[in-house]
Amino acid sequence: MEALIPVPVLLPLLAAGIKLAIGARLRHLQGVISIFALAVNLVVSAVLLAQVDQHGPMVARIGGWETPIGISLVADRLSALMLVTSSAVTLCVMVYSVVSAYDRQEDVAPMAIFHPAFLVMLAGVANAFLTGDLFNLFVAFEMLLSGSYVLLTFGGTQSRIRAGATYTVMALMSSMLFLIALAIVYAATGTLSIAQLAVRFADLTPQVKLLVELFLLLAFAIKAAIFPVSGWLPDSYPTAPAPATAVFAGLLTKVGVYAIFRLEALLFPGGPVGTLLLWAALATLLLGVLGAVAQTDIKRMLSFTLVSHVGYMVMGVGLATVAGLAGAVFYAVHHMTVQTSLFLVAGLIERRSGTTSVNRLGGLMRKAPLLSVLFFVPAMNLSGIPPMSGFLGKLALIQAGLEVGGALPIALVAAALVTSLLTLYAVAKVWGKAFWREPQGEGESRADAGEEQMERSAANTPGLYGPVTALVVLGLAYTVLAGPLSSLTERAADELLARQPYITAVLGSG
Template identity: 55%
Template sequence: MTLEPMDILTPMPVLLSLLGAGVALLLSRQNRMQTVVSVLTLASVLAVNVMILATVHLHGTHVVAVGGWEPPFGIVLVADQLSALMLVISSIVTFCVLLYAIGQEMTDGTEDTPVSIFNPTYLVLCAGVFNAFLAGDLFNLYVSFEMFLVASYVLLTLGATEQRIRAGTTYIVVSLLSSLIFLLAIGFIYGATGTVNIAQLSERLAELPNDVQMVLHIVLIVAFGIKAAVFPLSFWLPDSYPTAPAPVTAVFAGLLTKVGIYAIIRTETIIFVNSDLNAVLMVVALLTMVVGILGAVAQSDIKRLLSFTLVSHIGYMVFGVALGNTLGLGAAIYYTVHHITVQTTLFLAIGLVEVRGGSTSTRRLGGLMVLAPALSVLFFVPAMNLAGIPPLSGFIGKLGLFQAGIAEGTWLGYLLVGAGALTSLLTLYAIGKVWNFAFWRSPADAEEPNDELVEEYAELKRVRREGGAVTELARPASPRMMTAVTTVMVAVSVLLTVFAGPIYDMAMQAAEGLEGGTPYIDAVLYPGGRT
């Protein structure tokens, strides 16, 4: 049996991450070497994922039978346009967040962020995410979820503060419930069909009675809905994410919920091709958008506000999937790539706000436009992108979703377009409120003024008024590496706009590759063609 280059490349993101985690754990007493290993690992994974995307784009879907056991009997890894695109964007995010964590002095091994725990755990989380995008069967997908569930609990509770332990407990209980439901779904599906291979399930589930299909479908969607944080299964997220360190919150918000969305896409396009839940999912998408953004508007803490906008914008992705057409699915995939990037960037920027202003509460912040103009830009660009201001990628993604909703031609489709537009306006309002309070107004006008910010702001104004150089003012040291990484992520979010054409085309090709499930099924089960 001759190995092709893709047979080696496809498993590498997972294998490299796990190998790096093992080496980092062995180097737990050598902080600098542990950091070097982690950086080299994720840099290598990024390069491998770019090669996988390029190869899949040129030559089509590639399937690897792990251990030589051909599908549907063995574990298969499937690299198609969708999984390859998600691999690239997730590896960019995880690599940048690691560098940001290093800049936050996570490598110092402090009590709050012990490096001996962080680096190997972070790499295990990355391995779980990468494996989820490649999994060709439900049980391997379940293993992926468990990998990043265990890792995410450790990362969420770094420092073992009371607040983090409480938030981590909520997170782990909800995640375990989701995992239990998913495991039950796998047991039910295997009992009914005799397989857990995603491609083969598409054929065998269609032979079952409609009521049995419906039960299996609902159980699977509930499990993935908790992971994706759709309404009403999103109650846990706003209390869990904001308590973690900034880099951990950023990667959680950017990536983990999107793995749930990815699983829903696979469920609706391959496992249950002729879905009877499209109307239900459209209602769920509507409620997720509206309830989430109403929660955001009511917040005074910026991390909690962004956590609610995260929930809200998950609704856009579910909206595109629920439409059940290629236009909607392509727009949802593009919007997922956009949201991974922008949401991560915003949480990184808020980490800088916390360092610079000493708080993330709009009740205490003010004057950052004057005190930290560069930081203001780093927040403003992704914030406007999240709100969908033209011509940024958020606007492009929403426009694609609205066009798909209108093309659907149903009253529910029109209602979702209206709800999406309202959500976008309320997102702009919530973001504008943060800008006005934290950046625009004087620190002295804050409800709970920060004395250090007030004094620094007044001194800076005095220096400028008297014509002195700003350098005369003793200003806090800028976290250079954190700022540099955030700048890179802002640039990546802008590139999603600059290269919106080819990226959107890739998203549409990914959607076409999932149309009816046929291309995916043929690649896995009939590589030589159907007879």
Template identity: 55%
Template sequence: MSDLIPGPETWNAATLVPLPVLVPLFAAGLTLALRRYANVQRTISVTALTITTLASAALMFFADAGPVVVDVGGWAAPVGVNLVADRLSALMLTVSGVMLLCVLLYSLGQGVPEGDDLDGGSRVGETIPVAIFHPTYLVLAAGVANAFLTGDLFNLYVGFEILLAASAILLTLGGTAERIRAGSMYVIVTLMSSLVFLAAIALVYAATGTVNMAQLAERLPEIDPTVRTALQLLLLLAFGIKAAVFPLSFWLPDSYPTAPAPVTAVFAGLLTKIGVYAMLRTQVLLFPDDPAVDRLLMVVALLTMVIGIFGAVAQNDVKRLLSFTLVSHIGFMVFGVALASQAGTAAAIFYVVHHISVQTALFLVVGLVEFRGGSTSLDRLGGLARLAPGLAVLFFVPALNLAGIPPLSGFLGKVGLLTEGVRDGSGLAWALVIGSVVTSLLTLYAVVKAWNKAFWQDAPDDVPEDVRLPRGMVLPAGALIAFGLAITVAAGPLYGYAERAAESSMDGTTYVDAVFPDGSDRGTGKSDEITDDATGDDS
């Protein structure tokens, strides 16, 4: 934060920046201490995530006027760690806050924290360690916020490790053999990604003498181009594993479907997007001009799209089907990053926002399908359109949005990407345009197949007629679907915000000047106000 405080509005904005990290962490400690009081745990968790979401929404407003920076502990960058709320990070925070809150409410309705229903919605429960759900979920929320806000590569690594610890626990809730196996695979792959990322950070520091992203934006162009490209590729490898791009996505379809529905929804809707966010942030800020790497990303995006959707078409389990569509649609986001233009970046940002809400909502609805039909296998489902017509609507709307049917937000995001791909005009860009259209058509085919089998084919004999869906699960899922529709309704202003986010992200000077307001690369220790008090120097 600057040594000068221009006014109360700026001061209020700065005080909001740490809240999305601190509030969930503080609440996690409280819920762990009060682990014997389930009702109190629920109240604390919901309150904490509500405060976090409101603070993030307020940061969206303040960040639209310029990045808001806080030096943690009063230590100025680059020695200290700073949190930077710009348009991009504030937008990601707000969307993730809404998603995390809706999923928490859904889990309370399902009974996961109490152990009433662990099988992702089935009516056969298991005993789970109930005290750990709330603190672990809140730590996950803090890790997400830290990853979005940090202006320091090493602190980004810390955020990823927080996510790893929390997500490994959530993924193995209940301790079944299937979940332990899936959790082990997830932990191994994520640890491999973390080791690659840590090695990249060490090499970046060795080459530049800093891990502060604002300072790196100025120093990286000055080093040897071969070294710079090697560092870029190493970071992309680490983030690519976390984002589940091809061929680094092999772990995802086996890991996500085994967890309870709320956990799967969080993982599918958010965790992979943090990898995409890290890729987007570093590409536009640290490595803005590297056509060779951009072409490589285009190839990766195309393969991720096509191979992912072919995997989805081949599935006969709705959870695995959606897991493969998740992999496939990561390719759309990488497409926008690879275009390396303001319009492409804006389309990628908008598509990330759309996909977080839609993919999360679909996994929550699949949890309801499993609760009502007793399975996620399409061979064992049927007749749900007659047995639960409301559930049919809840599945139908986000499924069409995922496929990109106009005028929904998925269509608008894809139009932005395709338009910029055509404008780019290169052979790879045209291949991606064609691949995007094919992927969208196959996505429609996959979700229509799931719709027909689950809702319209004859119901199996063992599907009961009198099961009622818990309101506590239906309402949060419906709220998230409504949020996705609100993105469509407000697509004009939201897309404009994404364009401004892309513009400020690609203009590195905006970010650097916010972190070093009195001249870039000048931070040397304690923040200016403390140094001035100690030395009397007003410079």
């Protein structure tokens, strides 16, 4: 079974290479190859999850080299669960992109680059989830950057190039901080293997450990869009094509959150930065949702809620308990699915109406009832309406905060409740203006007339609704399967905080 661990990384890269080789000559095969590769990834990830849940962490040593000489890929409950969720989400997004023909916009992107860039980015996501080496985690982030920049600037419009520049500057800043941290870690310990570091960090002075932890947290906070380094996200994501924005929202910030999950539990258990994380979670929750309430554009509103709800996951890490971390993992799985579905729905709205500004929309409930349902259900889920998975994840985090007690955790519980109510207000405002009221103005022109004509002609394509519906149903399935999923996240959190199963799997019992 260990041979399956590299597949989620290697298969997207292989598919990307094949598609770059065939180029535009066999363009009809581009979508088929992508969907097949991601479907196989989903199956492999599910098999890995079943195996590690039954037998414990598994390790694949690349090239047969032992740790720390070689790089190890490690599958445990946390990484396998994140892989399964990301594989399901990206498969739906890929089907959406194939049907919507974003890869065939010859007038704005003559090269067949959409699918290869998408797959390279997904290989980076899988590598980040599986890697057992800090330098390989840095490589995974650079793979993400290269693929996501292409997707973000796809089409080369002025707004996308500007957003791509902001995104790249922030990503490079994160990479620079990460490299500085790697240099300090290697100088102090002589290794970059996460399992070995978990052992050797016990011998470091508190000052060095704190310095490394702060550098790593700042680098990952930029990736995860945690306050005060979250301002880049609402200005970057809304300009990208709908499939790219959706996968960015579902996956890219979660890679940063996952890195914080992993390293805080393995390398810095019970460290002094826990209080700082709680304060960051508090600010991220409240400031993000206040930004969402102020927006009149659906995609910008969703971008601010994306920032805000990262605060729930950081709250679970900061609490540093099994219950808190389990709630954070449950909420991450929920959020990856629901946020992706909402951004795809925003893409459908833009295709139908030519805009996502609620001031220029109206009457969608009457004109597009299915689209209305596809927005309403995940919006209520995101808001935490009982008994949906959003409510269950927030309830788990609130209970964990109350168990810890103290002024700051109780303040976080209050902030979580306020954030949930304000999220409901933000999505209800969109519902009232865009779906419920009568239209206020139609037919406004867009900068790119060719793209507008393509998108409007595809607005009623039945195939576009299939992957979105699948994601919405998956979000509802988390409610039906809340018992098994909660048990799995608790086992994942317990395994992560125990540390020894991971260390033993990589280094051996000796």
